[in-house]
Amino acid sequence: MTEGVQRRRTQPGERYDVFHTDCPARDVVDHVTSRWGIWVLISLRGGDLRFYELRESIRGVSEKMLAQTLRALVQDGLVHREVEPTTPPQVTYGLTEFGRDLGEPLEDLFDRITRRLT
Known part of the structure; x- marks a missing residue:
């Protein structure tokens, strides 16, 4: 028995189980909630930005790190x-539909936090 390795494939239309170590959604969650990932998504909510503007x-x-x-985030399809x-070359980054979604x-979460702190 191999400890820590969980192998399970999802069927079409079935939701991913992020508690399994091989779940592809788990990587996306890790990238979104990483130290800088969440800030990139929030910053790009205002519109497309060039690298240095971001x-x-x-x-x-x-x-x-940026x-x-x-x-x-580009590889995950969020940006x-x-x-x-x-x-x-001028490189511009923006949110995809998935990234906006x-x-x-996240923006709502930040709004709630800042309202409670004021």
């Missing part, structure tokens, strides 16, 4: 990346 809107994030976070063929309750 970095300026999220105080304290390094270029390396790039890693964006890469994961889209558009490259304009200029010199140097997830960003809405």
Whole structure:
């Protein structure tokens, strides 16, 4: 018996079980709730931003961590990346429909927190 490894496939139309270690939804949850993932989603709720605009809107994030976070969120289908063929290339990030859908309750959560703190 292999401890810690849970193998289970979902059938079409069946919901994922995020408590299983091989659940693909678990990775998305990890990326969204990572230290910087949640801030990226909230920042992009206001509209598309270039890399440095996004970095300026999220105080304290390094270029390396922002790039890693964006890469994961793009791969998960939450953020889209558009490259304009200029010199140097201009890269713009924005939320996909899935990203907007997830960003809405996060924004609500932040609103609730800030209302309670004031």
